[in-house]
Amino acid sequence: METLAHSQQLIDLEHAHGAHDYHPIPAVLERGEGVYLWDVDGEKYFDFLSAYSAVNQGHCHPRIVNALQKQAEVLTLTSRAFHNNKLGKYMEYMTDYFNFERILPSNTGAEAVEAAIKITRKWGYTQKNIPENKAEIIVCSQNFHGRTSTIISFSSDPGSKNNFGPHASGFITIPYNDTEALEAILETHPNIAGFLVEPIQGEAGVFTPDEDFLSKARSLCSEYNVLLIADEIQTGIGRTGSLLASCGNCSCKGHCERQAATYTRPDILILGKAISGGTYPVSAVLCDSSIMDVIQPGQHGSTFGGNPMACTIAMEALEVIRDEKLTQNARHLGKLFRAALQDYIKTSTIVTKVRGKGLLNAIVINDTEESKTAWNICMKLKENGLLAKPTHGNIIRFAPPLVMTEVQLQDCIDIITSTLRTFEV
Ligand SMILES: *Cc1c(COP(=O)(O)O)cnc(C)c1O
Numbered sequence: 001m002e003t004l005a006h007s008q009q010l011i012d013l014e015h016a017h018g019a020h021d022y023h024p025i026p027a028v029l030e031r032g033e034g035v036y037l038w039d040v041d042g043e044k045y046f047d048f049l050s051a052y053s054a055v056n057q058g059h060c061h062p063r064i065v066n067a068l069q070k071q072a073e074v075l076t077l078t079s080r081a082f083h084n085n086k087l088g089k090y091m092e093y094m095t096d097y098f099n100f101e102r103i104l105p106s107n108t109g110a111e112a113v114e115a116a117i118k119i120t121r122k123w124g125y126t127q128k129n130i131p132e133n134k135a136e137i138i139v140c141s142q143n144f145h146g147r148t149s150t151i152i153s154f155s156s157d158p159g160s161k162n163n164f165g166p167h168a169s170g171f172i173t174i175p176y177n178d179t180e181a182l183e184a185i186l187e188t189h190p191n192i193a194g195f196l197v198e199p200i201q202g203e204a205g206v207f208t209p210d211e212d213f214l215s216k217a218r219s220l221c222s223e224y225n226v227l228l229i230a231d232e233i234q235t236g237i238g239r240t241g242s243l244l245a246s247c248g249n250c251s252c253k254g255h256c257e258r259q260a261a262t263y264t265r266p267d268i269l270i271l272g273k274a275i276s277g278g279t280y281p282v283s284a285v286l287c288d289s290s291i292m293d294v295i296q297p298g299q300h301g302s303t304f305g306g307n308p309m310a311c312t313i314a315m316e317a318l319e320v321i322r323d324e325k326l327t328q329n330a331r332h333l334g335k336l337f338r339a340a341l342q343d344y345i346k347t348s349t350i351v352t353k354v355r356g357k358g359l360l361n362a363i364v365i366n367d368t369e370e371s372k373t374a375w376n377i378c379m380k381l382k383e384n385g386l387l388a389k390p391t392h393g394n395i396i397r398f399a400p401p402l403v404m405t406e407v408q409l410q411d412c413i414d415i416i417t418s419t420l421r422t423f424e425v
Contacts, residue, residue, distance in 0.1 A: 032059025110146025124193030241331030241358030
């Protein structure tokens with residue numbers, strides 16, 4: 001009882017002194033290893049969120065932690081006022097790994113999205129001759145690209161947006177997965193510089209578009225000389241069963257043993273979250289020189305971006321993805337997971353839908369967005385040893401670390417289906 005009081009005390013401390021910007025599931029975690037988390041009361045859980053897909057490599061991966069510790073003892077930060085001995089190697093590594101000519105290093109996802117917006121606009125003015133301050137970027141409804149004042153300007157979530165204005169202009173919203181709407185805007189608007197899109201909309205509830213959505217968008221962007229900008233902060237790094245979700249069938253060297261047949265290569269690729277395996281904030285914008293070279297010295301920057309810790313950790317975290325074949329594992333386990341849940345919903349009244357790709361999946365609960373059912377299910381899952389969280393009220397996302405084994409996945413499927421069963425009417 002004393003320990004339970006301890007966990008409530010810690011929650012109360014957050015509530016008393018912190019901004020009330022989150023509404024967490026009341027688990028106070030103090031330790032993680034692989035697919036497991038432990039709370040301050042010693043309870044053990046399967047992690048089925050992976051810090052919004054930042055911990056693809058599993059909690060406290062020994063190789064990544066070792067890289068972090070060793071670098072922390074030698075050099076942590078120089079700023080970009082000087083060179084450091086890791087940055088060049090990191091840049092070569094990343095551009096080779098993801099097959100782009102240049103990288104702009106940064107820290108958080110939103111920061112990288114902001115940089116991509118700036119690069120796109122400047123490309124529009126200097127390469128496409130868009131008149132000054134007239135550049136526009138097409139985005140999709142229900143998008144999630146981060147929390148900065150510019151990014152929330154083109155959010156369709158009132159809670160993220162209302163009373164944070166005046167909002168930034170220069171963004172046009174089309175429905176997700178709608179290439180006709182995309183073409184209609186491209187035909188009628190000469191000042192479009194880019195199309196910013198998530199290959200799968202994670203925060204919106206794991207909306208997976210039609211198979212050919214991205215390749216059609218790719219063709220349209222090429223036809224109208226508009227940059228295709230893929231935000232793979234959540235979908236990238238093996239999560240969806242290919243190194244990048246925009247791969248479809250991906251072309252990257254040995255990451256997932258696939259052919260280049262339907263690879264959709266964006267002009268600008270935005271990465272974050274799992275580049276570091278969840279141990280350090282690392283994000284990046286990747287594109288070819290013809291685009292990246294619009295940025296010249298003094299025109300963009302970040303004090304921590306490209307620091308030697310970030311570089312060392314990210315290289316190790318991406319080696320782990322490759323060495324442990326986590327992309328392939330995500331693809332394999334994802335199929336098993338969806339098959340099991342599809343089987344379950346055949347006779348379910350509480351779950352109406354299962355969708356996703358690789359290990360980025362969601363179930364839709366048969367209730368309104370305002371209902372508490374999904375939250376109550378997640379509370380029950382916690383009681384039964386599995387941590388997940390609703391997104392958008394009636395949708396529960398399931399995204400475990402990619403280091404999960406088949407046996408562990410089966411345990412998790414058992415926990416999820418037996419928990420859901422107690423909610424059936
Ligand atoms: C998480 C996320 C972001 C924002 O990343 P932060 O590190 O929280 O700023 C942007 N885009 C997508 C698709 C994300 O999932």
